[in-house]
Amino acid sequence: MTVDASSPVLDCRGLVKSFGPTRALAGVGFAVHAGEAAAVMGPSGSGKSTLLHCAAGILRPDAGEVRLHGERIDELNEERRSALRRTAFGFVFQFGQLLPELPADENVAMPLLLDGVGRADAVARARAWFGPLGIGGLERRRPGELSGGQGQRVAIARALVARPAVVFADEPTGSLDQATGQETMAVLVDASRRGGAALVVVTHDAQVARWCDRVVEMRDGMVVREWHAPAREPVRA
Numbered sequence: 001m002t003v004d005a006s007s008p009v010l011d012c013r014g015l016v017k018s019f020g021p022t023r024a025l026a027g028v029g030f031a032v033h034a035g036e037a038a039a040v041m042g043p044s045g046s047g048k049s050t051l052l053h054c055a056a057g058i059l060r061p062d063a064g065e066v067r068l069h070g071e072r073i074d075e076l077n078e079e080r081r082s083a084l085r086r087t088a089f090g091f092v093f094q095f096g097q098l099l100p101e102l103p104a105d106e107n108v109a110m111p112l113l114l115d116g117v118g119r120a121d122a123v124a125r126a127r128a129w130f131g132p133l134g135i136g137g138l139e140r141r142r143p144g145e146l147s148g149g150q151g152q153r154v155a156i157a158r159a160l161v162a163r164p165a166v167v168f169a170d171e172p173t174g175s176l177d178q179a180t181g182q183e184t185m186a187v188l189v190d191a192s193r194r195g196g197a198a199l200v201v202v203t204h205d206a207q208v209a210r211w212c213d214r215v216v217e218m219r220d221g222m223v224v225r226e227w228h229a230p231a232r233e234p235v236r237a
């Protein structure tokens with residue numbers, strides 16, 4: 001497939017999604033380009049997570065379309081969307097959601113293992129992320145033996161290990177203190193950019209959003225404002 005470099009890697013148009021009587025998305029357009037970091041901001045209940053879930057193929061919108069590299073993904077069946085989530089997308093959640101019984105390197109290797117990569121190869125590829133993300137030496141620790149910030153770095157490695165086109169992060173610093181949250185954002189933005197992935201960060205925190213190139217503000221299921229973030233210090237991991 002030939003892809004125009006100026007066209008967005010992920011392009012959502014006219015997304016509508018209701019849960020019973022609650023209209024979570026009321027016609028949302030949202031796009032992100034390769035190497036770009038976009039923040040989705042807005043108060044609790046404004047539809048941020050629902051937008052992320054529709055964009056990532058976790059939820060099917062009631063109306064509208066989602067394109068990845070120009071191809072509709074919202075119409076795919078659950079099996080094909082699930083395969084896309086393993087290969088084209090990476091995810092970072094608020095509480096890391098690491099598997100507690102597995103050591104960190106095997107947690108990071110999990111997307112590769114689920115995609116059929118051999119165990120030794122998958123673990124070797126997983127371990128290659130630890131040094132660059134500042135968690136070298138913690139490969140065999142279990143999640144319970146990591147600090148909150150270390151756990152999120154492991155989650156970032158897991159999100160990037162399969163070389164996804166888009167990384168989605170929903171309140172990735174929500175369980176961290178302010179300083180650790182800032183460090184985690186620096187690592188997330190820098191690693192995604194170096195991996196060539198577009199990054200979508202959902203947050204209600206302006207201090208988190210400032211790490212991104214662009215900010216999209218939502219209210220009541222609609223995008224009400226969109227702006228380019230002010231210049232900031234170069235990102236350090």
Ligand SMILES: Nc1ncnc2c1ncn2[C@@H]1O[C@H](COP(=O)(O)OP(=O)(O)O)[C@@H](O)[C@H]1O
Pocket residue numbers: 019022023024042043044045046047048049050051
């Ligand atoms: N699975 C669900 N079932 C019922 N209502 C939901 C569900 N998910 C979200 N909602 C509702 O949709 C609206 C938007 O929610 P959400 O996208 O989670 O907002 P945000 O992430 O901005 O806090 C809220 O009113 C929320 O209660």
Ligand SMILES: [Mg+2]
Pocket residue numbers: 048049050
């Ligand atoms: Mg949310």
